[in-house]
Amino acid sequence: MLKEIKDKALDEKVPIIKDGGLNFLLETIKEKGYKDILELGTAVGYSSINMALLDKGIHIDTIEKNEDMYNQAIVNIRNEGLEDQINVHFKAIEEFKSEKMYDLIFVDAAKAQYQKYMEQFLPNLKENGIFLFDNMIFHGLIYEVESIPSRNTRSLVKKINRFREYIQTDKRFDIIFYDNIGDGILVAKRRKQ
Ligand SMILES: C[S@@+](CC[C@H](N)C(=O)[O-])C[C@H]1O[C@@H](n2cnc3c(N)ncnc32)[C@H](O)[C@@H]1O
Numbered sequence: 001m002l003k004e005i006k007d008k009a010l011d012e013k014v015p016i017i018k019d020g021g022l023n024f025l026l027e028t029i030k031e032k033g034y035k036d037i038l039e040l041g042t043a044v045g046y047s048s049i050n051m052a053l054l055d056k057g058i059h060i061d062t063i064e065k066n067e068d069m070y071n072q073a074i075v076n077i078r079n080e081g082l083e084d085q086i087n088v089h090f091k092a093i094e095e096f097k098s099e100k101m102y103d104l105i106f107v108d109a110a111k112a113q114y115q116k117y118m119e120q121f122l123p124n125l126k127e128n129g130i131f132l133f134d135n136m137i138f139h140g141l142i143y144e145v146e147s148i149p150s151r152n153t154r155s156l157v158k159k160i161n162r163f164r165e166y167i168q169t170d171k172r173f174d175i176i177f178y179d180n181i182g183d184g185i186l187v188a189k190r191r192k193q
Pocket residue numbers: 015016017040041042043044045046047048063064065066069091092093094108109110
């Protein structure tokens with residue numbers, strides 16, 4: 001059951017998408033009729049199961065490099081009977097290669113790598129497709145970078161801010177920030193060539 005997966009993930013401090021971000025993601029998929037989805041960062045399969053349950057015609061490739069997360073995702077997906085719709089790839093995102101074209105690429109893994117992932121997977125994005133990035137306000141920390149005590153977190157948040165600035169200058173995309181939804185969502189829609 002979805003609620004059990006969510007509660008267990010929250011108990012065990014597995015970072016899953018916030019309710020507001022998830023609702024936005026699901027509404028976007030329904031509204032646009034997206035069917036082919038690539039997810040970067042599976043964790044225990046919570047977001048991919050939610051997406052797959054929207055429509056039997058939806059197919060998701062999702063990538064996870066942590067073995068424990070991968071194993072939990074496989075069990076959760078099997079328990080929901082969604083193994084035909086969700087394909088979990090146990091590998092580093094950086095090593096994933098595919099010829100497949102996707103309507104939606106949901107980016108929810110290493111936050112410091114967002115720009116790199118965008119370049120890596122742009123060839124897999126359909127002409128009318130979108131990237132959807134989660135954690136774009138990173139728990140609100142993007143607004144108070146200099147007062148973050150941890151050096152690592154400060155460095156990560158600076159990278160998120162640099163990506164936020166960069167993406168606004170990239171002419172290949174029309175972008176919208178939804179900083180008030182979930183942990184901050186960014187939608188980057190591919191411009192027609
Ligand atoms: C925020 S969680 C994903 C949450 C999931 N999308 C959800 O909302 O249910 C991010 C996951 O990405 C995985 N991850 C981080 N960097 C990765 C990489 N380079 N390759 C593959 N997986 C990675 C982590 O192990 C973690 O489980």
